[in-house]
Amino acid sequence: MREGRRSNELRPVEILVDYLEQPMGSVLYSQGKTKVLCTASLEEGVPRWLRDAGRGWLTAEYSLLPASTGERTQREASAGKQKGRTVEIQRLIGRAIRSVLDFEALGERTLWLDCDVLQADGGTRCAAISGAWVAGARALGKAGLSRALPDSVAAVSLGIVDGELLLDLDYVEDSGAEVDLNLVMTGSERLVEVQATAERAPFDRDALNELLDLGAGGIAEIRAAQEAALDAAAG
Amino acid sequence: MREGRRSNELRPVEILVDYLEQPMGSVLYSQGKTKVLCTASLEEGVPRWLRDAGRGWLTAEYSLLPASTGERTQREASAGKQKGRTVEIQRLIGRAIRSVLDFEALGERTLWLDCDVLQADGGTRCAAISGAWVAGARALGKAGLSRALPDSVAAVSLGIVDGELLLDLDYVEDSGAEVDLNLVMTGSERLVEVQATAERAPFDRDALNELLDLGAGGIAEIRAAQEAALDAAAG
Amino acid sequence: MREGRRSNELRPVEILVDYLEQPMGSVLYSQGKTKVLCTASLEEGVPRWLRDAGRGWLTAEYSLLPASTGERTQREASAGKQKGRTVEIQRLIGRAIRSVLDFEALGERTLWLDCDVLQADGGTRCAAISGAWVAGARALGKAGLSRALPDSVAAVSLGIVDGELLLDLDYVEDSGAEVDLNLVMTGSERLVEVQATAERAPFDRDALNELLDLGAGGIAEIRAAQEAALDAAAG
């Protein structure tokens, strides 16, 4: 059995909106010891391949700060390329937020979402999605473009560890998981991404269904925290 | 309604084992117009971080030949880096086959699986998984290491197109899909990867379940083709 | 003495035209165990430095698939750069085919020739030239631009092995050659490239002349195979 938390219990979620003064949207998103700085920048114009289509675009980038992990990780800028894991995660973040973005309402603008992990203790990609949505919503709100984000998204990780189904894995739990699931859902409780992976042992449909039930509960709590944080910021 | 195929019908699957003479395992895997050349090479030794652990390793690589797509795609070797999509796909192929690999039985060897798409008409990552497993099994069989691959894997893509649930999307169907699902399962009918993505519209649990049912049927057919091809090759 | 072949005998040449359905021109060119997939893609427009000159351009690219060689070769896309050998070969292929191309007749279009070696057993650069010409001719024929390719080209490798002059070296012969010659000639029997290299020992003019005679014979045979394959494809 898991230490100090029930199997369906999230780690404490804290969302500091307007953590910085310069970016249009900036959020320090913490879930347990995992801390991700999410910023949103709005630029006029879109990538070349989308020009003159009257639609906007969204790009997400993700990075682990070198000391965010227990042992220092090499800085990708000095290695000269992004790791496969980084590329995969930032593609996931982008897809997740784009699923609720109204590109026509955004107009010919690009919304950049940068997710920099200050401290990593499991679930960083999910924390990045949940935080980036708040940063994006804050930036679009300030720019009078709230209609471009008609729904919300949040994400949570789940897994099977020693046969037990657990919500919101920390690093130690994640390292030992037999199955790992990242779940992204909208505020209207629909599915955006289900990424279930057998890390050590293939699994069956029943396990998948139980994990999805467990995840839906966690996401509802995160959604409540997102809304409360945005309301407080909007004052 | 889909043209010329029932919604639960695979495109014709053809698996040519020992397509080339030099690699230990080589398979030309076709599913409709999608053709992937999968080769397996066995090397003595493992990556540095795994040395002296008495275990083997598996690495998969994936590439689209420039003319495999309708319009020519830039060659990644001349661009100087692999695209995010490529990186994501080869990580998926590797995870899929590793899920049924017995690393201890493999011993201190590295199994390289190369999946080069000669012609792309949708479903290339799933075809690569299904074909790479055959190439790997063939190479291990020749090397007297069949015990290192105790189970099989196969993959198939699914999607929702104009509200209809379809098995095995071709390129045109995939381009218009609202939801896209890549499913990897073992020969023992357990789940290895479920990657469901809302491309245009979030989806609900019922749709997910129907897609998984549809996929399980397609994977059973692919598995039969894999076994028949290996048996024929083994003579 | 060479095993199983006379010193002036080519390995069996097989040319499958329209091997794939999507590229405009696609040829699987085999010479003995060497197999090269050559595709031709025609794009509107030319590189920037040639714009508005009313002339077309041709670019060739060459790659060894990782398992094409006996021992697996690292994929250049994952290494992040093309090797010197690759660069040198693709420059040679481009020059060879450009020598018979009528750029004005091509108009402001770019002809891409991609040569991907599926299996390498010596003579891959020559096989790539002979096959790429067929792929290019097929693509231009389909596009009604046959006048842009008024002559043909073919290539063959030669060498001196243990003092004996040999036509069409396979990998083992090539590895032991004292002198190595790649010869490219047009259908009108003129020289396009002569690249003779002393691998182990400098050579004299007589040896050069004998090799060129031997090569001219081999090229005549390859030219006949190119024409027969194109005629069969054109139906």
Added chain:
Amino acid sequence: MREGRRSNELRPVEILVDYLEQPMGSVLYSQGKTKVLCTASLEEGVPRWLRDAGRGWLTAEYSLLPASTGERTQREASAGKQKGRTVEIQRLIGRAIRSVLDFEALGERTLWLDCDVLQADGGTRCAAISGAWVAGARALGKAGLSRALPDSVAAVSLGIVDGELLLDLDYVEDSGAEVDLNLVMTGSERLVEVQATAERAPFDRDALNELLDLGAGGIAEIRAAQEAALDAAAG
């Protein structure tokens, strides 16, 4: 005249020690709106060229988070290389801290100092030096290696703006400066680096001397803040 601050007045300095839980040393260093997260990681072993010399090493890295600047800056990891400015700054940080490090006392260990700018409003390289020293001191203190850092360093920027000599330039002042000086001094009030640059107009020895006087005063204040923060953290 400068708005809201005297010409010899620093912006408010705030130093949060142990800002994160995982790195050995972590400091959030703020000077006005400039905020730099400085972390220190201690690794066993040294770079290859220093092996078996019984001495340690120190490497510093610096990065601007994309949204830290007013307009979003491209992420260096996705550009694939560090900019010249980044390289120059991280070399400066490394030299500055190495000037007070006792490599023999450190032993065969590498001290990594990572300076990630969360918000940039001028003076980021100086803030990085002042903060990195605190992070390094904290990490070495925890590791029982305080003797390896026998003195402190701090840095401050200065400049001549519209003919007026100013301490601690913010971004707007820096953009308009005729002369720009970065000063690094030890706790024992000696000079480590003097980097004076004519941005718009060459300057004379008198101006240099006045700037150095002004800087020495600012550095004394920063040193006091460094010591207070470390004392508070050590409890």
Added chain:
Amino acid sequence: MREGRRSNELRPVEILVDYLEQPMGSVLYSQGKTKVLCTASLEEGVPRWLRDAGRGWLTAEYSLLPASTGERTQREASAGKQKGRTVEIQRLIGRAIRSVLDFEALGERTLWLDCDVLQADGGTRCAAISGAWVAGARALGKAGLSRALPDSVAAVSLGIVDGELLLDLDYVEDSGAEVDLNLVMTGSERLVEVQATAERAPFDRDALNELLDLGAGGIAEIRAAQEAALDAAAG
């Protein structure tokens, strides 16, 4: 005490103008055994970010030839990136010459200054600055744009070695210096750059002042050599 030279004595300076025939300005600048080939090329047009501003630009590049150093140094073009030291030096050269350039008088042109070190024996960055100014002046003179360079710049290195203050360090002296100072001054005897670095031991204001006095003397001599060389070339 220094061997064969007084502490305030420069190594012999030799400046060959128009060393090559093709570049607009070309100078072989020698100071002792240090030899730098400096060339100046004038191009129509400016970088994109400066377009239509009616102003010109200057870019400097610096490189060590592989055999210029005692032990061969790896070629940066084959390593695939410039080292931090190179980047830092070419930024310094660019800033130094830009400090005396009249961008409006230059007009929408780019002046490229290339400094390639043929032989390195200390002080290469200073020699590059002193030589690049001559090359630039020569090219602008030939182009009738002398008014774009209203003043001159020259540079010299200084240091404290075994407690002695020395002008113009050679490689051996530089390797053992406690303090290292690079000084750039204009023809009108004003300061452009002061870069003083404690290599082994922090230093005090008196030492800084003495080094600056010593440097001003050296720079006056270099300036005389620059003028004499340009006059001779102009005939």
Added chain:
Amino acid sequence: MREGRRSNELRPVEILVDYLEQPMGSVLYSQGKTKVLCTASLEEGVPRWLRDAGRGWLTAEYSLLPASTGERTQREASAGKQKGRTVEIQRLIGRAIRSVLDFEALGERTLWLDCDVLQADGGTRCAAISGAWVAGARALGKAGLSRALPDSVAAVSLGIVDGELLLDLDYVEDSGAEVDLNLVMTGSERLVEVQATAERAPFDRDALNELLDLGAGGIAEIRAAQEAALDAAAG
């Protein structure tokens, strides 16, 4: 007809041995306006793949200085990769000199030959070969390893321009050549490389033979200059 030179006349060849003091071998090789600085460095040890075989290795590198060409060429180190032409040329230089090198006599050492073109006016690859051989011979001579280079090599370019066969093309002639031939021969008058290319029009065997005759004459003259220069240097 060619201006100011007979068709079988070389441009003036000048070979300055020991042009620099630091490299073991350094040669400034000029042929007309083409000037190449060739240096030779001898390192203990060989590349990893050759270790413990008791044999040496030779690596050649080639570069055009940016201003060496009429219009400035981008520096490859700042572009981040070597161009195809560079790679092809340095492979040719290496092969040419290796053809006369006795690897056993060299022992487990690596001979680096660096050819940096200071001024390019046609024939730079041939000048690099002729000069690099002298630099290598000088370095091996100083190291008491002359027996490792038992024969010499020299190279010359030839071409057909407006139907006329010409020896030693300058840049303008080369740009207009229909056929281009690079010829490398040993001191014992045997062939090392024949690289004949149809630039504008395929050619016949007679033309090839005449070019080879013309080249043999030019190479004899260059060989005489190489020997004279080495003798003078050896004093």
